[in-house]
Amino acid sequence: MSRRKRGMMSEELKTELAKELGFYETVEREGWGGIRAKDAGNMVKRAIQLAEEAARRSE
Numbered sequence: 001m002s003r004r005k006r007g008m009m010s011e012e013l014k015t016e017l018a019k020e021l022g023f024y025e026t027v028e029r030e031g032w033g034g035i036r037a038k039d040a041g042n043m044v045k046r047a048i049q050l051a052e053e054a055a056r057r058s059e
Helices: 011-021 024-030 037-057
Strands: none
Touching: 011 024, 011 037
16 A cells, blocks of 8 residues: 655645636646646646745845
8 A cells, every 4th residue: 555745836826827827717626636747747847847946036
């Protein structure tokens, strides 16, 4: 019996990104497992961009 690793992004951040990227309706209908791999990748890219921007602002 394997356990899934806990996600690194908060639910709030994931929801915000899904809304920004335009696939939140899919999440509402089908859950996070219903999104395309491409959308998941775009969500991760955007989260990285936001983290880099926050790091630059704090320098």
